[in-house]
Amino acid sequence: MASGKASHRHRHAPSVTSQPFGSTSEGPVQRFTLKNGHRMTVKILTYGGIIQSLQVPGRNGHIANVALGFDNIADYVSSSPYFGSIIGRYGNRIALGKFTLDGTTYQLPINNDPNSLHGGTVGFDKHIWATTPFRHGSNVGLVMKFTSPDGDQGYPGTLSAQVTYTLTKHNVLRMNYRATTDKPTIINLTNHNYWNLAGEGNGSIYGQKLFLNAKRYTPVDPTLIPTGAIDPVAGTPMDFRHATAIGNRIRNGFPQLVIGRGYDHNWVLNRGNNHSSQFLAARVTDPGSGRVLTIRTDQPGIQFYSGNFLDSTLVGTGGRMYREGDAFALETQHYPDSPNHANFPSTVLRPGQVYNTTSSYQLGTTGH
Numbered sequence: 001m002a003s004g005k006a007s008h009r010h011r012h013a014p015s016v017t018s019q020p021f022g023s024t025s026e027g028p029v030q031r032f033t034l035k036n037g038h039r040m041t042v043k044i045l046t047y048g049g050i051i052q053s054l055q056v057p058g059r060n061g062h063i064a065n066v067a068l069g070f071d072n073i074a075d076y077v078s079s080s081p082y083f084g085s086i087i088g089r090y091g092n093r094i095a096l097g098k099f100t101l102d103g104t105t106y107q108l109p110i111n112n113d114p115n116s117l118h119g120g121t122v123g124f125d126k127h128i129w130a131t132t133p134f135r136h137g138s139n140v141g142l143v144m145k146f147t148s149p150d151g152d153q154g155y156p157g158t159l160s161a162q163v164t165y166t167l168t169k170h171n172v173l174r175m176n177y178r179a180t181t182d183k184p185t186i187i188n189l190t191n192h193n194y195w196n197l198a199g200e201g202n203g204s205i206y207g208q209k210l211f212l213n214a215k216r217y218t219p220v221d222p223t224l225i226p227t228g229a230i231d232p233v234a235g236t237p238m239d240f241r242h243a244t245a246i247g248n249r250i251r252n253g254f255p256q257l258v259i260g261r262g263y264d265h266n267w268v269l270n271r272g273n274n275h276s277s278q279f280l281a282a283r284v285t286d287p288g289s290g291r292v293l294t295i296r297t298d299q300p301g302i303q304f305y306s307g308n309f310l311d312s313t314l315v316g317t318g319g320r321m322y323r324e325g326d327a328f329a330l331e332t333q334h335y336p337d338s339p340n341h342a343n344f345p346s347t348v349l350r351p352g353q354v355y356n357t358t359s360s361y362q363l364g365t366t367g368h
Contacts, residue, residue: 012037014140014169016133021045021052022073026128029073034140034167039063040363042167047076048125049144049163051084051193053317056171056363059290064199066291066363068327071317077126079314082192085125086163087118089148089155090347091190092266092303092336095225099339101156101348102184108154115223118192120153124161125192141166141174150183157183157351172362179355186347187355188334190299194307194327197286197293201320205307205328206247211283212240212304214267218335218344219256228341230268238265243285246306246328262308262325266301266335277358282330290365297332297359300345305329332359 014037021031029047043053054067069083070076076083097108097116108116118125129144141164148159159181166174177189196205217238218226233239237249237257250262257263269281277298284293295302307327314322338344349355 014135014138014167016135016140016142018133021047024073024077024128029128030131032131032133032142034142034165036138036140036167036169036171038169038171040167040171042165042173044142044165045073045076046128046131046144047073048127049086049129049165049191050076050125051191054173054193054363056291057365059365059367062289064202064289065317066195066197066199066293068194068196068200068322069317070314075314080125081309081314082118082125084193085191086129086144086189087192087331088124088161088189089119089153089159089185089187090116091118091188091192091331091333093117093225095223095337095340097154099186101186101339104156106154106156115225122153124148124189129163138169139166155185157181157185159185159187161189163189170362171364172360174358174360176358177355179349180351180353181349182351184348184350186339187349188338188347189355189357190331190333191359192329192331193361194329195284195293196327197284197291198289199318200327201316201318201322204247204325206250206325207245207287208328209243209285209287210240210246210304210328211243212267212302213270213280213282214302215241215270216268218266218268218301220259220265222259224260224264225337226266226335226341226344228343230343233267238267243283247325250306260308263304263306264308266303266333268301268335269297269299271300277360281332284328284330285366290367292364292366294362294364295330295332295359296362298357299332299334299359301333301335303329303331303333303336305331
């Protein structure tokens with residue numbers, strides 16, 4: 001009987017549907033719902049490419065939404081700390097909002113004093129993207145496009161960006177980022193989903209166990225800008241080479257954790273010569289629900305943020321307040337402030353080149 005139920009459950013065809021989700025000054029917003037027929041449902045907004053909800057089963061079959069977010073567009077426009085958004089043109093911080101490229105210095109908006117953060121005051125997360133749904137076999141998804149004009153937020157070049165979200169039957173949400181430019185520019189695209197594997201609004205993530213495939217990280221100054229050093233994690237609370245509860249060492253007084261009020265750092269992935277998008281970057285396990293998040297990427301770094309600035313002022317989709325430590329973010333990326341550090345991998349994109357990078361997020365469960 002149980003097997004009959006299981007087979008019936010998995011017989012649902014993958015689907016993509018849409019419905020209105022309010023509007024912004026740029027126009028109406030749609031919410032697309034992706035279902036893969038294997039009990040995973042992802043809801044994505046045309047505004048900012050935002051993952052508004054990501055529902056998956058736990059060990060006992062209970063479905064929960066593991067992505068923080070809002071139930072209305074007004075809160076995303078006015079109050080969102082980048083919940084679930086596509087981040088661009090440049091994910092993370094650029095020192096003093098300045099960089100020099102081919103002898104010309106560019107000034108970006110200062111929106112994280114004294115630095116520029118996540119593309120500036122009106123980044124890719126604050127625009128409506130032209131969106132086309134698709135279904136290819138058992139895969140469903142969205143192709144999202146946005147063109148950023150020359151000079152947008154101070155960045156040079158007209159940048160044509162495309163982000164493709166694909167949901168597979170294996171409970172993988174894959175994100176492919178592509179972009180071209182007509183002038184030399186810099187680019188660092190990512191997604192800023194806030195995860196709680198116990199379910200959004202279900203309390204702290206400090207008991208969830210994190211593995212990071214990284215033996216080095218980039219320490220930061222008091223404004224969270226990398227110093228330029230690439231330091232070993234060994235012997236510090238930054239060492240997640242063995243799965244460790246996020247909260248185990250978060251308050252132990254380590255100077256880098258004091259600066260960030262917790263974790264808010266870039267880890268240098270142990271890639272070597274492995275450039276595959278299947279490279280294992282991180283894994284998080286929630287002992288309570290049994291949910292497991294596995295992240296793979298072709299990027300050189302990953303930013304781990306432990307939700308340090310959630311302060312009970314935001315009420316999420318489930319009607320509960322979000323507090324410090326109620327979520328984590330794991331943003332696949334090039335390093336912060338790379339244009340100002342010659343020893344970091346380059347983020348320069350030139351005419352004729354195609355920026356093309358893929359990261360994937362697989363949701364599963366552990367055994368009993």
